[in-house]
Amino acid sequence: MTLALIDTDSALSRSNTRACHAEASTPEWLRSLFRDRDPLRPIPPDGIVFLDGDPADQLFQIVSGTIRCCTISEEGRRQIFGFARPGDFLGFSDLDTWHFTAEAVDTVTLRSVSRSTLEAVISNEPCLHKDIRRIIVDELVRREQQLMVISFLQSDERLLCFLRDQAARTRPVDGFTLLPMTRQEIGDHMGMSLETVSRSFTSLKRKRAIVMPAANRFRLSGAFGVEAITSDHIAA
Amino acid sequence: MTLALIDTDSALSRSNTRACHAEASTPEWLRSLFRDRDPLRPIPPDGIVFLDGDPADQLFQIVSGTIRCCTISEEGRRQIFGFARPGDFLGFSDLDTWHFTAEAVDTVTLRSVSRSTLEAVISNEPCLHKDIRRIIVDELVRREQQLMVISFLQSDERLLCFLRDQAARTRPVDGFTLLPMTRQEIGDHMGMSLETVSRSFTSLKRKRAIVMPAANRFRLSGAFGVEAITSDHIAA
DNA sequence: CGAAAGCTTGATTCTACTCAAATCAGGTGG
DNA sequence: CCACCTGATTTGAGTAGAATCAAGCTTTCG
Numbered sequence: 001m002t003l004a005l006i007d008t009d010s011a012l013s014r015s016n017t018r019a020c021h022a023e024a025s026t027p028e029w030l031r032s033l034f035r036d037r038d039p040l041r042p043i044p045p046d047g048i049v050f051l052d053g054d055p056a057d058q059l060f061q062i063v064s065g066t067i068r069c070c071t072i073s074e075e076g077r078r079q080i081f082g083f084a085r086p087g088d089f090l091g092f093s094d095l096d097t098w099h100f101t102a103e104a105v106d107t108v109t110l111r112s113v114s115r116s117t118l119e120a121v122i123s124n125e126p127c128l129h130k131d132i133r134r135i136i137v138d139e140l141v142r143r144e145q146q147l148m149v150i151s152f153l154q155s156d157e158r159l160l161c162f163l164r165d166q167a168a169r170t171r172p173v174d175g176f177t178l179l180p181m182t183r184q185e186i187g188d189h190m191g192m193s194l195e196t197v198s199r200s201f202t203s204l205k206r207k208r209a210i211v212m213p214a215a216n217r218f219r220l221s222g223a224f225g226v227e228a229i230t231s232d233h234i235a236a
Numbered sequence: 237m238t239l240a241l242i243d244t245d246s247a248l249s250r251s252n253t254r255a256c257h258a259e260a261s262t263p264e265w266l267r268s269l270f271r272d273r274d275p276l277r278p279i280p281p282d283g284i285v286f287l288d289g290d291p292a293d294q295l296f297q298i299v300s301g302t303i304r305c306c307t308i309s310e311e312g313r314r315q316i317f318g319f320a321r322p323g324d325f326l327g328f329s330d331l332d333t334w335h336f337t338a339e340a341v342d343t344v345t346l347r348s349v350s351r352s353t354l355e356a357v358i359s360n361e362p363c364l365h366k367d368i369r370r371i372i373v374d375e376l377v378r379r380e381q382q383l384m385v386i387s388f389l390q391s392d393e394r395l396l397c398f399l400r401d402q403a404a405r406t407r408p409v410d411g412f413t414l415l416p417m418t419r420q421e422i423g424d425h426m427g428m429s430l431e432t433v434s435r436s437f438t439s440l441k442r443k444r445a446i447v448m449p450a451a452n453r454f455r456l457s458g459a460f461g462v463e464a465i466t467s468d469h470i471a472a
Numbered sequence: 473c474g475a476a477a478g479c480t481t482g483a484t485t486c487t488a489c490t491c492a493a494a495t496c497a498g499g500t501g502g
Numbered sequence: 503c504c505a506c507c508t509g510a511t512t513t514g515a516g517t518a519g520a521a522t523c524a525a526g527c528t529t530t531c532g
Contacts, residue, residue: 079380137329144336215511419479431479432519478530
């Protein structure tokens with residue numbers, strides 16, 4: 001069991017759950033495109049950013065807060081594809097209409113650029129197309145990794161993957177990573193029930209894989225942390 | 237149980253499992269780009285088309301046969317993202333290197349175009365970029381639907397989704413859809429063990445959801461077939 | 473015909489789900 | 503400041519679905 005946890009480190013740990021963002025390797029032209037926009041009015045918790053099927057005439061960059069990107073099946077089950085965080089973009093993987101719904105987890109502020117503006121910028125500089133393609137492909141790869149996490153790993157390991165990912169792309173506060181989302185939301189993201197999420201938290205705490213002073217603050221301990229991800233370097 | 241099967245029809249049935257192809261709505265310029273290429277020498281069953289990580293300097297279109305697009309995790313588990321069929325393309329969702337492995341399920345023949353040729357064609361006609369983007373986004377959407385199938389549905393329903401998809405994009409022979417892949421491969425695609433795949437086949441046969449005169453030939457019966465997909469029209 | 477590979481079925485085990493209850497945390501109003 | 507309410511989380515008990523282990527069976531192919 002512990003063995004399995006360690007085995008999976010290198011296999012599935014490289015940020016799986018990132019949903020709708022481009023992050024560190026974001027091309028400069030893109031960052032500057034959003035930089036001088038005024039933030040839109042804040043969206044309250046559970047507020048809707050946009051709905052699946054609506055025309056996607058804007059692109060967004062998150063200034064603060066967390067967004068859940070999801071769809072609801074006909075049976076009413078929700079799949080959260082990922083949580084978008086400050087700096088992340090929304091809209092590159094949508095052509096005419098949104099193919100998922102975006103809702104605020106907590107209070108969210110955004111900057112936006114119209115799609116026509118983006119297309120204008122691109123058409124002046126054709127080499128930028130490759131950057132766009134890369135953003136979409138990165139997202140595709142992330143989905144494929146998420147698919148593997150969900151179909152290969154069992155609950156404890158799934159949660160650990162999620163926590164690693166959160167830790168890797170969120171600035172810790174006092175050494176702890178904050179979780180703005182509920183157990184239900186984590187479950188809808190990782191394909192497990194909220195009870196199983198909770199039990200897995202308890203299990204990881206018992207195994208000393210994580211330290212959790214409160215239900216929404218955690219830190220990965222030692223061998224289970226981000227360091228484990230970079231173990232490739234040692235091997236190489 | 238039967239109820240559940242019917243419930244999921246409209247929700248998850250729109251071709252989930254298609255992996256690496258552009259199909260019916262393929263732009264004409266793309267089809268013509270490949271049309272006048274000579275087919276490469278055939279690849280035998282289980283032969284490797286290309287390997288995850290290798291430089292992706294070619295794009296392929298399948299002339300005949302079936303390809304499995306997959307990756308192997310460190311623990312040795314295989315995830316098949318999809319089966320590519322005649323007419324499907326490989327390579328649009330890869331930038332510099334392949335991000336998955338492609339292997340022949342049966343004997344496969346391909347046509348290929350070098351990436352530099354494609355880029356040259358595109359740079360002369362910038363509006364084609366949108367077509368490329370659409371191909372990649374379509375693939376992303378397919379992965380997201382596959383994620384939902386795997387995380388929401390149980391084994392019988394998962395298999396039914398797979399069979400619907402196969403039936404929808406394969407030309408039937410004598411009214412039956414052929415399955416060139418093994419139970420193991422279906423399982424690696426749909427996130428279930430080969431035994432569970434087999435049991436689900438048996439279960440669907442017992443429920444009269446499918447007719448199967450042999451292990452690799454099936455037909456969806458009545459309410460479970462493709463017609464069910466178009467039930468939207470009736471509702472609308 | 474025999475071997476090998478693929479498929480089906482059975483028995484058992486285990487994981488995670490459901491239903492249910494208790495606990496905890498935050499916010500409100502008295 | 504405290505009691506109370508609400509929503510979130512944790513924990514417990516029981517169960518169902520699918521995985522695993524283990525035979526048989528069928529089909530294909532040399």
